[in-house]
Amino acid sequence: MATFKYKALTPDGVEMKGVMQAPDEYSAVQRIRQKCPVIQEITPVKESSSGGGGLLSLELGSKQIDGKTLSVMCSQFAIMLRSGQMIGRVMQMVADQTADKKLKKLLEDCAEDVEQGSTVASALERHGSKMLPMTFIETVRAGEMAGTLETSFAKLESYYEKAYKNKQKIKSVMSYPIFVMVVAVVVVIVIMAKVVPSLAATFSDLGGELPMITQVLINISMFFQRWYILMIIVILALVIGSKIYFGTEKGKLVKGKLLLKAPVLGKISIFSGAAQFADTMSTMLSSGLTVNHAVEVTGKVLDNAVLSQEVASMIPKIEEGRGLGECMKASKWFPDNLKEMVSVGEESGSLDETLTTIADYYYNEQDHATQQAVSKLEPTIMVFLAGFAGFIVLAIYLPMFTMYNLM
DSSP, X not given: OEEEEEEEEOTTOOEEEEEEEESSHHHHHHHHHTTOSEEEEEEEOOOOOSSTTHHHHHHHTTSOOOHHHHHHHHHHHHHHHHTTOOHHHHHHHHHHXXXXXXXXHHHHHHHHHHHTTOOHHHHHHHHHTTTSOHHHHHHHHHHHHHTOHHHHHHHHHHHHHHHHHHHHHHHHHHHHHHHHHHHHHHHHXXXXXXXXXXXXXXXXXXXXXXXXXXXXXXXXXXXXXXXXXXXXXXXXXXXXXXXHHHTSHHHHHHHHHHHHHSTTHHHHHHHHHHHHHHHHHHHHHHTTOOHHHHHHHHHHHOSSHHXXXXXXXXXXXXXXXXXXHHHHTTOSSSOHHHHHHHXXXXXXXXXXXXXXXXXXXXXXXXXXHHHHHHHHHHHHHHHHHHHHHHHHHHHHHHHHHHHHHHO
16 A cells, blocks of 8 residues: 555635555545545655654554454544544544553544644554554545544444454353363373373383283373474474465465364354454445445455455446345355345345344354354363373273282
8 A cells, every 4th residue: 555645625625635545546546536626736655764763663553453442442532523522632632541552652643644634534544554444444534525423433333342242252152161171281291291101110110011001091101202392393383384374365265265164163154254244334334435345345354365255256246236235146155144135225225224233143143153162062072081081090090900919
């Protein structure tokens, strides 16, 4: 994304200065003309590579703001704007109240740009393109153009609050099985590293013949003791290699397909993608974005790369004049219920409200599917642990009878 500085005239003849981020100058001109039909000057801004701690600022700004912080910030913006405060003043007031240093610096810089004549969306895009989600910036831009900025912030508050609560709910459900697995791994490591070697030395000193199950346990313990460093290296290499590969475009698509086709995770991934699509589209449309623009933004923010690719493929068809519901029928992964409800929403003229309802439905379905998966996973883990514990108990106690005869 390139940055452009511009000077333009509004339809009322008022001169406006600002900055705009866009893929190229043509795209920047098209965006500026949506609000200011007469462009007097537009020049690209070169990024400075020296002085001012540029590298430090780039590193600090690389991490996105979490959903809870965004939700609280949007709530503050909506309340203050409804009270009649100017947007530049509101930005400064929110910056003064936040404890996040990066967010504070971002809002202060944006407030300064807005006071100098920049649009809110352009200021956010210039200073926070790496910290703020695309949905946030585009929704603000749409609300600013439609003159309903406070409504856009209220919609964003609900959007990020819902997404945050959904993630916390899933984390809460998954915490118990993860805790059990971690404890089990620690116990196994202690047994293999401390208990089994001492028992093996005792059995060896007595010179008795060990049962097969005990010998197997000792061999496993010796294997781990001898090769644990290599195993750690291999595991780390696999983890790092998978992160690098799944970070590529091809890797993201492979990961997306694996998640969608997985026996249990597939159902959860489909519900999650449907909920995210419906919720994001609803937020974009209710803020004033056109359908093709809303689809473009939604496609870029979906977590699953396969679903993102499917949504992106709808844009040319929508620009040709086809309906969103018709375009979605070609989708392989989105649920049929979602496709039908989108068509119904378009026909009734209430697409954003329909998408809000369907998003809540799929969030509930995702939550239910996750709870069902965990309810099946917990007994499976317990059976596995019980079997492993029984194996260790038999391997340790069977030779006891031989030891008593040898002592």
